Amino acid sequence: MDIKRCPARELTVKHSRVIIEIVKWKSRLLRVLHCFTWQYLLFAFSSNSAGQAAMGLLREEWGINNITVVTAPYLMLPTPKFKLTFYTDIDYLTKVPRSVKMESLQNGYLFPEIFMRECEYAQRNPHARLIRLGIGDTTEPIPDIITSAMAEQALALSTTQGYKGYGPEQGNRELKRAIAETFYPGMQVKENEIFVSDGAQCDISRVQMLLDVSLSIAVQDPTFPAYIDSSVIAGRAGRFKAESGKYKNIVYMKCGPENNFFPDLSTTPRTDIIFFCSPNNPTGSAASRQQLEQLVKFAKANGSIIIYDAAYAAYISDESPRSIFEIPGAKELAIEISSFSKFAGFTGVRLGWTVVPEELLYANGYPMIKDYDRIVCTCFNGASNIVQAGGLACLSPQGFRALKRTMRYYMENAKILVDTFESVGLKVYGGKNGPYVWVHFPGLDSWDVFNHILDRAAIVTVPGVGFGPGGEGYIRVSAFGHRETVLEASTRLTTLL
């Protein structure tokens, strides 16, 4: 293994920052927990011998003693290259123990990791025209009618009549009403069952805070990583098992082409909570009515609660249900989380909502909605009033029409990408009911494919394994982008692959 030594001049005593690049450590260099003083350095390796070897090297070459090497579980995201930064001159530690739950998190959250690699690549290749089809970040401007509404609300706050202070933590009534009418027509979702928020990712964590630590969970595999990560943070995931890439206490429901991207519920053990994302991130697959009926039946038989993520529902182009509440009986056992991010370009503006039906009761009969309201009132203070005004404009007929145009634009991108990959003989999924294309590279390591595409074509994607072990062998390509960019990407990919 190679350890590149840093220049001696950087090794000063006070507040020096030393950067060590550890290159290509058998592609299994993993988890550096942290390192913070000359005296206290902590590395983790996949095996004791690798650790011992590193310890020896650091001692002999740099005279660093007091190194603790522990054998750590296999990192979910192996990095061939790693940067360590540490500071000297710190001699005080508090006596506050680090949370065990935080310790069990593997590495960083997936998307900041992707972002880090984007930046590294850009740094190494300053002249490359990097194309970002990785993080699902919207790119097209928000329609005028919506931004005008926000601008007007902002200006109104400068007037005596228009000034508003704290709003209801659950969200403004007009917006809740509009959400109920737009997304849940005929489903008897009441205004008071809707909780407006600053986004689905935040709501997922609020739900986690609310639920008892002992509850068991099931997730699709692959799936949006926040369900797993937030469960780890909540302390319900158990130990990470390096060999399988899974957390011990989480049930992973495999979803692949072999089962039509719907789990085999007959072999799925009972869990208290089932996270279900449809249309799915990353596979792009939307569950059919029949499948959702099965899911609801399964949940009912087990007394489980479904946490249904419908963030991409507005992209559905066929008959697939847009809400879990289209399924009879779902209101007794499901909550639905959704977001303005992907259909309104509100990724930076921040607006979403969660529906908690009044009928959803805990085993003791207590309604979950009361606890959810308590969380919202205690741990949150409502979404921004300016943003809520924008949300209302999104749901006006004119606003929604304009947004549909933008969604069509992204889905045309998706079609281009699907065609591109298919044209080079690859099996492609998704791209019809959601802005993600799920490409199969059988037998290949998804990080290797990610690196290959990045290094050779300057295109950022997301390796499937980042979404769970069931994503290995796949790459997620996002369809958010300017048309020219997507066309350029298409050209490069055709050449490369």
Add this chain to the structure above:
Amino acid sequence: MSITQNFTTPISSSSSAFLAPSSFNSRGGHVSLPVKSLGICKCVATPQEAETAYKTRVIRNPNMGKLQAGYLFPEIARRRNAHLLKYPDAKVISLGIGDTTEPIPEVITDAMSKRSYALSTIEGYSGYGAEQGEKPLRRAIASTFYNELGIEEDDIFVSDGAKCDISRLQIVFGSDVKMAVQDPSYPAYVDSSVIMGQTGFYQKDVQKFANIEYMRCTPENGFFPDLSSISRPDIIFFCSPNNPTGAAATRKQLTQLVQFAKDNGSIVIHDSAYAMYISGDNPRSIFEIPGAKEVAIETSSFSKYAGFTGVRLGWTVIPKQLLFSDGFPVAKDFNRIVCTCFNGASNISQAGGLACLSPEGLKAMRDVVGFYKENTNIIVETFDSLGFKVYGGKDAPYVWVHFPGRSSWDVFSEILEKTHVVTTPGSGFGPGGEGFVRVSAFGHRENILEACRRFKQLYK
């Protein structure tokens, strides 16, 4: 059974029952859930429906069950609404919830308006921002509030408000730590601790949760706790200037606090949401105290400076030097939470925040703060002149009035009934608040003057 308990529990006066402010003016008509839940509870509590209503097999989180039902503010709202029903022509003045009332200066709303329009353009559109906040804003916060205190741009995490940050910090610390709070104090500290599973059950006789240290703050101890009397906590929530007492800790007191934290290896979470209201020399930031960077976190907010209570913007400072017992930096875990459980404050609100910190914006904020401080003076003088012992009001927009020997809820009711003015009973902030009433100074000038006229009538 818990539902029927909720149904019949009398208004708890514990700090845990207090809910963070929510607007209850008649315009918004915010009818809080507990009122609505009368409808929910009713149908489930009916025997035959309770049998047929489907229940999942998922157990309720017992921590949620520990919270005392009946929030303070929805209860106050209920009383206010009941009062309005009784006196439909009464001009009710709200000096209860600390909700700002004066318009936001134009330099700030202009910036937010511009940012909104920019999102409709190709060059101006931005998607996901950095979860920690936009760099220019972080830089501006560092240079405005922490100039020469050794706090850098990347120590600052922009958020959608201090209340949300408090819960995120609780997630970072997890359930195995013990907290200390001032008594009385802003109830979100205690409530979030309960939700996180850090506490035991509520003890009705003392009105406290088990496993929290309540640090009594009274006029007798200058509203600074006797640190020698408490057992070592992991985390100390310290709000200065204080909500509700209005007391701002002196340099000497904060030095003591930092030393106490250092001696015990504890972490101080310093809530400085009202720092701009400080009149004299008292420190505006915990980081003015040497050594604080190794023991403290500071959280703050634009809510009370810029009228951003509805716009939602705040920040938390976590120095690099703040380390857990195993050497792991607290900031790294907070960053992880911010990236996983949050997705950044709204870009529009952040544009407003940046404008707040421009020279023009700062001046405008100081003017608004000054206005509310003048309100506070008027209220202080009023109660002073009536012979009451009055605290706070110098360094914060709250006036803490002593009604010795009386139940704060009774005083609240009396004031509401006889003057149509809403205040906040001190016991809602903790057992140490009993015998006091908090009067907030946020309001239009004419309402403040009118309220004071009415106080004079009542207590002359």
